[in-house]
Amino acid sequence: MKAFIVEEKNILNWLSKLLQSNIKVYVPKNVEDYSSYEQIEQIEDLVLHQKRPEFSFKNILFPQTESVLEYTIEKNWVKTNPDLNYNSTSEEKTIIFGAPPCDCASIIALNHVFLSEPIDIFYKSKFDNVYIIGLACTNPEPECFCTSVGSSMTSTKGSDIFLTPLSSKSNSGKEYLVEVITTKGMELLKDYELQVQKSNKKITKNAIEEIKRKHDSKYESQILPKKDFTQNNQTLSENFYSKDWEEIGITCFGCGVCAYVCPTCTCYDLVDEYESGCFRRCKNWDSCGFANFTLHASGHNPRPTQIERYRQRILHKFTYFTEQVGMTMCVGCGRCTKFCPVHKDIYEVRSRWI
Amino acid sequence: MNTQNQNNIKIAAFVCNWCSYAGADSAGTSRLQYDDSIRIIRFPCTGRIDPIFIIKAFETEVDGVLVSGCHPGDCHYSTGNFYARRRFNVFRSLMEFIGLDLRRLHFSWVSAAEGAKWANVVNKVSSEVKSIPNGKFKWALTYHKKNNGQNTEHKNKKTELSKKIKNLYESFIKEYNKPFPYEKENTLTEQLRTLAKNLLVNNKVNAIIGYKSSNFEKLTTPVVITNPESVNQLVWNRYCVNNLTSYLTRPKIKKLGKIGIVVKACDSKSIIGLIQENQINRDDIFIIGIQCDGVLENEKILEKCLSCSNRIPVIKNEYIYDKEIEIKLNVNVIDEAIKLIENSSIEERWNFWQEEFSRCIRCYACRTVCPFCYCETCITDKHRPQWISPSASPKGNFSWNLIRAFHLSGRCIGCNECSRVCPVNIHLDILNRKIALEIKKEFEYEAGVSIDVSPPLTTYRPDDSQEFIL
Ligand code: SF4
Ligand code: SF4
Ligand code: SF4
Ligand code: SF4
Numbered sequence: 113m114k115a116f117i118v119e120e121k122n123i124l125n126w127l128s129k130l131l132q133s134n135i136k137v138y139v140p141k142n143v144e145d146y147s148s149y150e151q152i153e154q155i156e157d158l159v160l161h162q163k164r165p166e167f168s169f170k171n172i173l174f175p176q177t178e179s180v181l182e183y184t185i186e187k188n189w190v191k192t193n194p195d196l197n198y199n200s201t202s203e204e205k206t207i208i209f210g211a212p213p214c215d216c217a218s219i220i221a222l223n224h225v226f227l228s229e230p231i232d233i234f235y236k237s238k239f240d241n242v243y244i245i246g247l248a249c250t251n252p253e254p255e256c257f258c259t260s261v262g263s264s265m266t267s268t269k270g271s272d273i274f275l276t277p278l279s280s281k282s283n284s285g286k287e288y289l290v291e292v293i294t295t296k297g298m299e300l301l302k303d304y305e306l307q308v309q310k311s312n313k314k315i316t317k318n319a320i321e322e323i324k325r326k327h328d329s330k331y332e333s334q335i336l337p338k339k340d341f342t343q344n345n346q347t348l349s350e351n352f353y354s355k356d357w358e359e360i361g362i363t364c365f366g367c368g369v370c371a372y373v374c375p376t377c378t379c380y381d382l383v384d385e386y387e388s389g390c391f392r393r394c395k396n397w398d399s400c401g402f403a404n405f406t407l408h409a410s411g412h413n414p415r416p417t418q419i420e421r422y423r424q425r426i427l428h429k430f431t432y433f434t435e436q437v438g439m440t441m442c443v444g445c446g447r448c449t450k451f452c453p454v455h456k457d458i459y460e461v462r463s464r465w466i
Numbered sequence: 467m468n469t470q471n472q473n474n475i476k477i478a479a480f481v482c483n484w485c486s487y488a489g490a491d492s493a494g495t496s497r498l499q500y501d502d503s504i505r506i507i508r509f510p511c512t513g514r515i516d517p518i519f520i521i522k523a524f525e526t527e528v529d530g531v532l533v534s535g536c537h538p539g540d541c542h543y544s545t546g547n548f549y550a551r552r553r554f555n556v557f558r559s560l561m562e563f564i565g566l567d568l569r570r571l572h573f574s575w576v577s578a579a580e581g582a583k584w585a586n587v588v589n590k591v592s593s594e595v596k597s598i599p600n601g602k603f604k605w606a607l608t609y610h611k612k613n614n615g616q617n618t619e620h621k622n623k624k625t626e627l628s629k630k631i632k633n634l635y636e637s638f639i640k641e642y643n644k645p646f647p648y649e650k651e652n653t654l655t656e657q658l659r660t661l662a663k664n665l666l667v668n669n670k671v672n673a674i675i676g677y678k679s680s681n682f683e684k685l686t687t688p689v690v691i692t693n694p695e696s697v698n699q700l701v702w703n704r705y706c707v708n709n710l711t712s713y714l715t716r717p718k719i720k721k722l723g724k725i726g727i728v729v730k731a732c733d734s735k736s737i738i739g740l741i742q743e744n745q746i747n748r749d750d751i752f753i754i755g756i757q758c759d760g761v762l763e764n765e766k767i768l769e770k771c772l773s774c775s776n777r778i779p780v781i782k783n784e785y786i787y788d789k790e791i792e793i794k795l796n797v798n799v800i801d802e803a804i805k806l807i808e809n810s811s812i813e814e815r816w817n818f819w820q821e822e823f824s825r826c827i828r829c830y831a832c833r834t835v836c837p838f839c840y841c842e843t844c845i846t847d848k849h850r851p852q853w854i855s856p857s858a859s860p861k862g863n864f865s866w867n868l869i870r871a872f873h874l875s876g877r878c879i880g881c882n883e884c885s886r887v888c889p890v891n892i893h894l895d896i897l898n899r900k901i902a903l904e905i906k907k908e909f910e911y912e913a914g915v916s917i918d919v920s921p922p923l924t925t926y927r928p929d930d931s932q933e934f935i936l
Contacts, residue, residue, distance in 0.1 A: 144624060144632070145825060145891040166889065176827060177857035254682060336681070362718055363688040367831035369889055385855050388527065394857045402830075404847055417718050453835045453887040454708060455680055455687045 113292045115315050116308045120160075120286040123275070126306045127209060128155045133304070136206040138172060140165040149208060161277075163251045164212045164445060168375030172206065173222060173238045174397075176372075180234055180382070181393035193390075198237045206238070207300075209245045211271075214258050214445040216246040218375035219270035224437050225378040234395065243300050246271030248327055255446030256335040257459045262342045263443060265331045266324040272297035276327055289315070289323050335446075336459050339466055342440055345431040347465045352423070360461055361419030363454050364401070370425070370448035370458075371399035376441050379405070400424050426461055475503045475595055477530040478523040479588070480515045481576075482547070483508050485536035488578035493585045500585040501592035504532070511535065513546025517557045517872055518845065518853050520571070521865050524605040530570040530595035534587065537575040538928065547575075548926035551935070552909065556875050556923070558934055559904045563807065563897075564868065565816030569594040570603065574936035587936050606820060606864040620820040620860065627810050627818040631803050631893070635769070638799040643767050651703040654757060657786045659697045661754060662726065666694040671726035671752045675713050677706040684765065690719070702728070702786075707761045707768065708835075709881040711736040715745050715840040726752040730761070732770060734779035735879035735914025736837035742917055743877070745840060755779030757787035763886065769895065770882045773798035780915065800899045807896070819864075825890040826863040828856065832884035832894055833870065838877045845869060867892070875901040876922040879914035 131137055131154060140162045141150040148167035152158055182193035226235035249258075249265040258264060268274040268291055276289040290306070292298055332338070351357075371377040381398040384391055398405060401422070406415045415421050433441035442458070449457045481487045487508050493500065505528075509515055512535030520531050533554060541547045554573050562568055572594070574587045658676070665671045678689040678699040686705045690713075691697060711733050713719045729737065734755060740746045755778070760771035775796045779785065807815055830846075833839040846854040846866050854869060855862030871894070878898045885895040905911050908931060909922040 146889065177859055359690070362690050363713070365712065365831075365834040367834035367887075368829040369831045369887070372827050372829045373889060381856070383849065383852070383856055385852070385857060387525075387861065396857050397827075399829075419718070451831075451887075451889050453831050453883070455682070455685045457681050457687070460681050 113294070113298060115289060115291045115320055117278070117315065118288050118290050118306060118308055120288060122306065122308075123288060123290075124155055124158070126304060127158070129304050130207060131155060134205070136204055138169060138206065138208045139210050140212075149211070158210070160210060160247070161250045162210075163253060164214065164249065164256070166447065166451075167373060168215045168218060168445070168447070169208050169211060170218065170222065170375050170377075172208065173219075173242060174226070174235055174378065174380075175395075176397050178234060178395045179392045180395045183391050184389060185391075198233045203237050203241045205241050205243075207243045207245060210247040210275075211244060212249040212445075213246055213263055213265060213267040213269065213271075213274075214249075214256070214443040215375050216244055216270035216274075217258075217263050217267060217443045218445075219244060220439060221376040221433070221437070221441050221443070222378060243272050243296055244270060245297075246274040248274075248276040248324075249331065250277065252331055252335045253446055253450065254335070255449040255457075255459070256444060257339075257341075257446060258444035259328075259332060259335065259338040260341045260459070260462075261440045261442055261444040264324075264328050266327050268293050272300065276323055278323060279326065279330075289320065291320070339463055341430060341442070341444075341462050341466065342434065343466075345434045348427055348431045348462075351465050352427070354465075356464060357419055357423045360456070361417065361422040364418040364422045364456060365453055366401050366403060366418045366421065367453060368397075368399035368401055369451045369453065370456075371401060372397055373447040373451050375443060375445060375447070376429075400428070422456075426458070430462055475529040475592065476505060476527070477503045477532060477588075477592055477595060478528045479504050479506045479532040479534060480509055480512075480519060480523075481506055481533075482512050482535040482542075483510055484542040485540060485578050486534035486574070486576040486584065489534075489576040489580045489584040492578060492581035494581075496581045498581055498585040500588045503529075503592045503595070504588050511541065511543055511546035512550035513541075513543065515550060517553065518865070518869055520557070521868060522853065524570075524603075525861060525865065527603070527605065529603045530572070530591060532572045532574065532587070532591050534574045534576050534584075537577055538932070540577060545926065548928065548930070549923070551930055551932055552923055552926055555908055555931065555934065556901060556904060557872060560868065560872060560875075560897075560901060563815065563900050564819040565812050565814070567598055567812055569598050572936060573934060590936065606823070606860040620817065620824040623817075623821055625814060625818045625821060627807065627814050628821060630806055631818075631896075634803055634806065635799055638769070638772065638797065638802075639766050642772050642795055642797065643765075653788060654786055655700065655702045658702050658728065658754065658756065659700050661784060661786065662691065662697040662700055663694050665726050665752060666691070666697065670724070672723040673719075674700070674726040674728070674754075675710045675719070676700045676728040676754075677702065677708070677710075684762070688713070690722075692722070700728075702756055704760070704762050706730070707763050707886065709733045709736060709837060709883045711740065712835055712837040712840075712883075714740060714751065715837070724750050724752065726754055728754045728756055729779055729782070730756060730758040731777045731779050732758075732774060732879070732881050733837075734781050736881060737781050738914045738917055739838060739877055739879055739921075740840075742921060743838075748917075753779065753782045753784075755782035755785040757785075768882065768886065769799050770880060772796075773800070781917075800895050801903070803893070803896050804900050804903065807900075820860065822892050823863040823867050824860055825892060826858060826867060827890060828858040828863065828866065829889060831887040831889065835883040835887050836874070837879075837881070837883075838874055839870075845873070867894070867897070871897045871901060874898060876905050876909075876911060877913055878902060 138149040138151050139158050147165040149169040182196050184191050226232040266276050272294045274291045278287045379398045380395050384393050407413045429441040523531050535547045572591045576584045662674045674691045677686040679701050680687045684705050760767050772795050854865045882895045905922050911922040
């Protein structure tokens with residue numbers, strides 16, 4: 113939509129302004145035992161160019177456990193809690209700042225699931241108030257493979273505003289290319305003015321591309337080699353009965369780590385709980401890796417072992433979703449590989465059939 | 467801090483039908499007066515009282531729990547209370563360790579004839595509960611209107627204790643993470659492949675579970691090999707962290723018939739446990755022990771390896787090694803951490819564990835990698851009734867982690883796989899080790915040592931300690 117060059121200190125000033133005005137700001141942060149997106153109160157708590165956090169910001173839009181209904185039983189009558197009213201005014205304005213492109217891209221997958229009919233009002237009420245400011249990745253992990261799923265270290269997919277640091281220009285401090293991607297991003301800049309480099313003329317499309325190409329080429333070699341996982345998805349389904357799945361799935365233990373750290377996994381379960389006189393219906397994360405996930409009341413389980421469950425995970429991400437939406441339901445962040453207790457490597461598995 | 471509102475406390479009493487319930491009845495018929503904070507729940511036997519009931523009671527905001535049954539030797543079912551005594555001994559020390567004020571948790575023997583003792587016990591328990599100056603008891607409650615139902619009281623609130631423990635671990639790893647001494651991995655791998663090929667070719671086993679290398683230089687991944695041509699996938703090196711014995715109970719693996727499995731010394735202990743618990747048949751597995759000088763994750767030696775004193779598998783069909791002398795460090799950082807925790811105040815312990823558990827995301831990785839978590843349906847997946855809240859909330863997390871630790875008591879062999887895989891690094895190792903130490907102290911039992919000794923909570927001795935019982 114719009115692009116300009118801004119000095120780092122001006123971006124930070126701008127962010128301080130936002131911090132002072134009742135807007136929640138989440139940034140990638142190390143909290144000793146793990147790293148995730150955490151709320152900060154002051155600009156001093158911000159550390160730019162971190163590694164991609166171990167947990168994505170999915171939790172902010174789609175909390176791991178969320179109360180969707182609350183009721184009490186009074187005089188043999190059920191009374192629901194009217195305070196639990198989900199709409200776009202019920203949530204606070206939230207900014208996610210400095211997210212790497214993989215996490216930003218996950219928004220597109222999440223939106224597809226939660227914002228197509230029937231719309232998930234719990235997600236929508238949060239999404240309407242969330243602004244995503246992406247930051248080009250400068251610290252990839254060895255498990256990353258974003259370039260293989262049609263993304264890159266400078267991809268603006270999913271961001272409202274996107275920042276790319278400019279190399280060199282040592283004299284006047286660090287500078288960033290600021291791209292405004294959506295109307296939401298535009299709004300944010302209108303409400304809270306960002307001071308732009310005066311000296312800068314209009315920046316051309318070519319110049320932008322050049323900046324990004326330079327940035328990408330600098331980091332591309334640090335991640336897994338680029339392959340094309342976005343094409344030929346039917347090869348996966350054609351190999352539905354391949355013996356390989358047996359070999360791959362038999363060592364899967366069936367925990368939920370891969371789904372829980374994954375920025376794009378969206379399955380949830382609804383359970384009723386009781387506490388202190390109040391019943392709550394909770395929307396909790398679930399995982400297709402769990403044996404219970406497809407267990408029928410009759411006791412029959414259409415995906416009886418981890419072999420079928422693991423295959424489902426891969427095929428959902430790379431075939432079914434791609435056929436419907438035109439993008440993989442994987443943004444190449446490599447988290448599932450990193451956290452898998454048996455180091456199962458999604459990139460290696462997907463690479464078998466391209 | 468205000469004293470507990472004396473009229474407002476509630477104590478749940480879990481009593482057996484035959485002695486303590488009758489004892490309470492007899493107190494009633496004798497018109498003995500006692501404190502009215504007690505709520506009695508009748509069970510067939512103390513042997514039926516699962517610690518989850520006690521946890522559940524605390525969850526529903528009782529201020530104290532009393533468990534009462536027949537005197538040893540008087541059990542209606544002859545031995546139920548003997549088993550219960552061992553179980554509650556362990557449970558009680560676990561609760562003490564995580565910072566529950568033990569004035570809230572009591573056990574007693576009250577016979578049908580002891581109406582007066584019942585009244586005394588109830589009065590004593592309620593006066594102890596009332597003497598706690600912390601105000602109304604707050605277990606890990608979830609409900610919090612402002613925060614989407616989430617109570618984030620402890621989230622990311624590091625305690626002094628957790629900082630100390632972190633430093634302790636770091637200093638140990640720093641001191642002992644010397645350059646890895648062992649350079650003979652290749653010859654061991656060769657030996658392993660030869661043996662595996664022989665076993666498969668001669669039909670001694672139908673499959674071999676071992677490690678293979680992955681895309682990443684410093685990670686290996688488990689592999690199941692059925693074709694003798696594929697044995698060259700097998701590797702043995704310092705990155706073989708997994709405890710492969712967890713696969714032995716998986717239906718898909720069992721179907722393969724006779725299995726060869728590569729084990730390190732620590733992993734071999736879980737095979738002992740699985741045989742003890744009748745999960746596997748000794749004759750159905752061929753155990754390939756392999757010399758281990760410690761394994762690394764993220765270039766750090768695992769804590770368990772620092773304290774690994776006997777590096778030879780306790781049970782094996784073959785042992786692959788060469789003549790090199792290994793170093794044995796025998797320093798136990800987990801034991802040091804336990805001492806640190808035990809020397810802290812109740813509040814510090816409570817806050818420490820609340821913070822630890824508040825991080826849990828209920829991914830159940832700890833459960834799935836554990837060789838002893840082989841139950842077909844885990845208690846946390848049961849929802850009729852729902853024993854443990856499945857939401858990743860302080861309440862559910864607290865019960866989940868406590869009950870899992872308790873279910874592993876006397877069984878956990880300390881492979882520390884659970885804490886290794888935990889994505890939020892909860893100190894499950896400390897919790898498990900604490901119970902193991904307690905079991906060793908009380909019942910002179912160590913898990914994974916001998917097939918012939920019964921696991922401690924499946925047996926009893928008439929003279930087991932019972933100082934904690936009123
Ligand atoms: S499937 Fe794995 S690599 Fe892909 S987005 Fe999810 S966690 Fe990241
Ligand atoms: S505990 Fe002992 S046997 Fe187990 S991995 Fe460490 S050194 Fe090897
Ligand atoms: S592995 Fe850790 S986070 Fe996952 S369920 Fe177990 S304790 Fe919780
Ligand atoms: S250390 Fe953990 S994984 Fe290993 S046996 Fe004990 S509870 Fe199970």
